[in-house]
Amino acid sequence: MTHSTPTFQPVLERPEPILSIQGVARRFVTNRHDTTALSSLSFDVYPGEFVCIVGPSGGGKSTLLNLIAGLDAPDDGAVLFEGARVRRASQERIVVFQEPALFPWLNVRQNVEFGLKLRGVKGPALREAVDRSLELVHLTRFEHAYTHELSGGMKQRAQLARALTVQPQMLLMDEPFAALDAQTRDVLQLELQDLWAKTGTTIIFVTHNVREAVLLGDRVLVMTPAPGRIKAEITVDLPRPRNLESHSVVDLAARVRAELQHGPAESEENGGASA
Numbered sequence: 001m002t003h004s005t006p007t008f009q010p011v012l013e014r015p016e017p018i019l020s021i022q023g024v025a026r027r028f029v030t031n032r033h034d035t036t037a038l039s040s041l042s043f044d045v046y047p048g049e050f051v052c053i054v055g056p057s058g059g060g061k062s063t064l065l066n067l068i069a070g071l072d073a074p075d076d077g078a079v080l081f082e083g084a085r086v087r088r089a090s091q092e093r094i095v096v097f098q099e100p101a102l103f104p105w106l107n108v109r110q111n112v113e114f115g116l117k118l119r120g121v122k123g124p125a126l127r128e129a130v131d132r133s134l135e136l137v138h139l140t141r142f143e144h145a146y147t148h149e150l151s152g153g154m155k156q157r158a159q160l161a162r163a164l165t166v167q168p169q170m171l172l173m174d175e176p177f178a179a180l181d182a183q184t185r186d187v188l189q190l191e192l193q194d195l196w197a198k199t200g201t202t203i204i205f206v207t208h209n210v211r212e213a214v215l216l217g218d219r220v221l222v223m224t225p226a227p228g229r230i231k232a233e234i235t236v237d238l239p240r241p242r243n244l245e246s247h248s249v250v251d252l253a254a255r256v257r258a259e260l261q262h263g264p265a266e267s268e269e270n271g272g273a274s275a
């Protein structure tokens with residue numbers, strides 16, 4: 001796990017991409033369907049960036065995250081992480097799902113320490129890493145609670161804390177707030193920005209919520225319907241923390257929505273059905 005990129009880089013000098021998607025294609029053939037989920041997909045992500053991806057459901061967004069995570073392999077093209085081909089899953093690239101996958105027989109702390117324990121971390125090092133993650137997601141008070149005692153937002157926080165304990169270089173977030181009520185989502189959006197600023201982790205965040213994408217992202221990539229490619233890239237050059245209701249956020253969101261709507265009818269109100 002070499003980490004050659006200095007933390008403070010002169011702003012003018014663009015570093016090497018941490019992730020490079022080069023002409024990627026992924027096709028699924030089953031008895032009943034032949035689906036090309038992704039085709040000729042290319043883009044780069046730079047260290048420390050917060051990149052949001054929006055696109056119609058069924059457009060290959062989850063497929064893309066699986067490829068980056070190393071849970072699946074492309075049929076064509078290459079997924080390069082720090083210049084090397086992604087061949088398997090790694091703690092450097094952790095996926096955060098819409099539905100938190102927590103172990104119901106473990107409490108919050110035990111869930112959060114799970115990945116580190118697997119790697120043989122124990123004692124004070126383990127305790128400190130878990131304390132830090134719980135603090136980052138504001139879950140310290142609930143460390144002894146079990147899954148069934150947690151609200152949706154708290155479960156999502158626990159999942160995020162578990163991902164953060166292994167200090168991944170990249171978080172891959174697949175519509176993580178889509179199942180939450182609006183207030184909880186607002187709070188978690190703010191907390192995620194804060195957490196990103198504190199950790200410097202590169203984030204790729206998939207959402208069908210256009211305003212969420214503009215609120216969070218340094219850049220918003222708009223994907224086409226399947227086979228998914230990047231059809232537009234919108235740079236969000238607005239100061240942080242951003243406000244969901246501000247004119248600049250609303251205006252940019254309208255631009256992103258206009259790009260999306262050149263495809264089949266799909267909007268943030270009805271686009272939640274992705275698998």
Ligand code: ADP
Pocket residue numbers: 028029030035036037055056057058059060061062063064226274275
């Ligand atoms: P999104 O996340 O953008 O909603 P997905 O990446 O989940 O889209 O899916 C893209 C397309 O690929 C869909 O048509 C889906 O049915 C298909 N697909 C995804 N995974 C598989 C799989 N393992 N086997 C067969 N088809 C799949």
Ligand code: MG
Pocket residue numbers: 061062063174274275
């Ligand atoms: Mg999906």
